[in-house]
Amino acid sequence: MQSVNHSKNIVEVKNVSFSYGSELVLENISFDVHEGDYLGIVGPNGAGKTTLLKIMLGLLKPASGSISLFGTSLSDFKDWRKIGYVPQKATNFDSGFPVSVYDVVLMGCYNYKGLCCRINTGDCSIVERVLKQVGMWEYRDRLIGDLSGGQQQRVFIARALATEPKIIFLDEPTTGVDKKMHDEFYDLLRTLNRDAGLTLVLISHDIEKITEEAMHIACIDRTLVCHTSPEEFLKESESKNMFGEKVKIVSPHHHAH
Secondary structure (H helix, E strand, O other): OOOOEEEEEEEEEEEEEEEEOOEEEEEEEEEEEEEOOEEEEEOOOOOOHHHHHHHHOOOOOOOEEEEEEOOEEHHHOOOHHHEEEEOOOOOOOOOOOOOEHHHHHHHHHHHHHOOOOOOOHHHHHHHHHHHHHOOOHHHOOOEHHHOOHHHHHHHHHHHHHOOOOOEEEEEOOOOOOOHHHHHHHHHHHHHHHHOOOOEEEEEOOOHHHHHHHOOEEEEEEOEEEEEEOHHHHHHHHHHHOOOOOOOOOOOOOOOOO
16 A cells, blocks of 8 residues: 655745736745645646646746755756656647557656667566556557547656656546546546556546545645645635635545555
């Protein structure tokens, strides 16, 4: 059973602010992500959640503040195979592009080996292992465009796992996925976190589900509204009406962490 190591920070966000032109999107955000954590990032539309995730990944540069990964400043960080990323638009690709599930995951190996490096038997073993891990090995020869949205997301998680990362960032991974696949997807994430020991950072609009699954919740609305347990987050969100009266928020029924 996975537990959080509060003495070891994988991500440190310190006083981060960001603007698009004159529009201030994030203001003075600070929090840590500990080894073994499962952090859910929530907030209203346009609150800056995806922007913050991209800053943590080095895809955007903050106007002020700093990011550290595994105790190293982002500007000096080189060991990117420790980082997995499943972006919001992962499944928005040309469905007619003739690439198999196996080859999509194999691309994850190229991410850290480089395109000029030769794939070896060890890489093939990794592809088999991660496809089995996400329950997609039997689909390895299928074209990625022939799969359902939920199946595609599992393949893209397998691609992220191919570098054998210590942490995976996911941006709204269940968008457009049906209810059955939605629940199975969260089951997979729970297994990766608690059995495989992966640290997870997940952006979600599904307040009900993320408060059931995550160990901690960071609520972003330009500033850091709160960074706390799901139980405390629910208390605060109800008392402050963070998401408006139309949002259904129920008490979580937590799995043992």
